[in-house]
Amino acid sequence: MASTTASSPGRAPRPPLNTVLPPLLLGTATFNTQYVANPHAMPYRDIVARAIALGVTGFDTSPYYGPSELLLGEALHALMNPTPTPSNPNPTPLQRSDFFLVTKAGRIAATEFDYSPSWIRYSVLRSLQRLHVPYLDLVYTHDCEFVTPGEVLAAVKELRRLRDEEGVVRYVGISGFPVNVLCDLAEMIYKETGEPLDAVLSYGHLTVQNRRLGLPFVEGGGKGQADVEGSPLVRLKKAGVxxxxxxxxxxxxxxxxxxxxxxxxxxxxxxxxxxxxxxLRLACMKLAELAAAAGERLESVSLRWSLAEWARVAAEAGVGVDFTSPGSSEGRKIGVAVCGVSSTPELEETVAEWRGAVSSLGQEEDGSNDKYGPARQKKVLSLVREQLWPALGSWLDYAWDSPGEGFVNTRKDSNRGVVPDDGVIAAYEKAKRSRQSR
Known part of the structure; x- marks a missing residue:
């Protein structure tokens, strides 16, 4: 379904996304007051620099995440324009091609959405400015369950126009919470346009508590043929995602x-x-107690289980990416994970768990002393299956409604498509004319 296609006449072909997307991305929703009291006080520059040093070269953000785009952009700009020091008088600048940048468009505030083509274009151009880059690798429509399918279709078409005509977007996708809505929209977009989505971002649906995205492929999830055929990943694959x-x-x-x-x-x-x-909050607190009794932190167990299961499940369903382990000549497909952190120690633990999860795929316990190796994989799977899932009871695979009952888009009809006169579009058009005149 995915093939090498040209973005526009004279533009270099775009390889399939599964051949260029990094398998682990740093999500920067945590660079936001929803997670921390003062994101500006976070060590965001250190986190981004450390991520690059650890080989995490993908970054996911959104204009909805408060100052996230600005902070991520500042951190990346500093790496692309390093300051010489006495100990390093000729620092090597980060190149734009060295990292993969993902953002979103369409969600303005908690209850405010604008998927009109003019707002989508404005949002993309503003993201370019905030992130200090000439193009975005992948752009999603943000939380698409909050608007009508027609609005999602119009937004996707505009993102593709920005890809094909203006060259500021490389790949296009959708994001959201309810997996059935993501499947419905992916199928609709493929049917209406004849072109499948490059990517679908799901969140909160392949966790220790909620396995819906991966059912029935997840460990312990069963595999009846009827369940497989109607499962989210099979539907998305059939829709060409x-x-x-x-x-x-x-x-x-x-x-x-x-x-x-x-x-x-x-x-x-x-x-x-x-x-x-x-x-549900109380049920998850009980999980934390069970993990502690086993000498573990719930976040470590949860992270390891999801990383390992998704790496395997996405590959099995055909929606993973190419990956070759360091020091290995053999490649494989694995699922792509997006992880948010608020400190460099959290980042380092996440990367260590991810590396251990990937290296443990298909391996039996080997007696290794590596704390993140196959022995840990076995322990985590056992703890989740034998203690955490039974403790959840009816809360296992529960997902809240999104949007919730009574939701109303507070963006007035008269304001949809109206963009601020803040110089973003004018600056972009001026720069474009300058490039064209050269």
Whole structure:
């Protein structure tokens, strides 16, 4: 389904996304007040620089994530324009081709969406400016379940026009929470345009608590033929989607040692906006107790399980990417994960767990002393299957409604398509004329 295609006459062919997308991306939704009190005080430059040093060359952001695009852009710009120091008078600048940049468009605020072509174009051009780059590798329509299918189709068409006519976007996809909606929209877009989506980003649906995206392929999920044929990944594959990405493996903070307070009067940023019901929060706190009794942190167990299962499941379903392990000459397909962190130690643990998960695929316990190797894989799978899933009971595979009951898009009809006169478009048009006159 995915093939090498030209973006526009005279433009270099685009290889299939599955051949160029990194298998692990740093998600920067955490560079936002929804997760931390003051994202500007985060060590965001150190996190991004350390990610590059560890080989994590993909970054996922959105204009909806507060200052995330600005902070990520500042960090990348500093790496692309390094300051000489006495110890390193000739630093090597990061090149634009050295990293893969993903953002989104269409979601403005918690209850405000504008998927009109003019807003989508404005949002993309503003992202270019904030991120200090001439093009974006992949752009999604953000949280597409909140608008009509017709609006999603119009936005995708505009993103493809920006790809083909203006060359500022390379690949196009959609993102959202309910997997059935993602499948419906992917099928509709393929049917209406004759061109499949490059990517679909799902979040919160391949976790220790909610396995819906990967059923029935996940370990312990069963494999009846009818279940396989109607499963989300099979539907997406049939709709021609090249790559499916898995994000929010900790359930947006549910699957952590601290958990999410049942009430929002604790001062926790998460407690105020997280859509989970109180009973689910309590159930996940019980998981943290079980993990601690086994000498583990719930976030470590949850992260390892999701990374390992998604790496395997996405490949099995045909929606993974090409990957060759360092030091190996043999490539394989694995699933793409998007992980958010708020510190460099969290980043380093995430990368270590990911490397261990990938290296353990298809291997039996080998007696290795590597704390992240196959022995850990076996321990995590056993803990999840024998203790965590039974403890969840009816909350296993539960997903809240999105949008919730009574949702109304607060973007007024008269304002849809109206873009700010803030100089973003004027600056882009001026730069384009300058390039054309050379």
């Amino acid at each position: 090249d790559v499916v990405l898995n994000a929010s493996m900790l359930g947006m903070g549910l699957l952590t040692s601290k958990g999410i307070p049942v009430t929002d009067d604790t001062g926790s940023p998460l407690a105020k906006w997280h859509p989970s019901p109180p009973e």
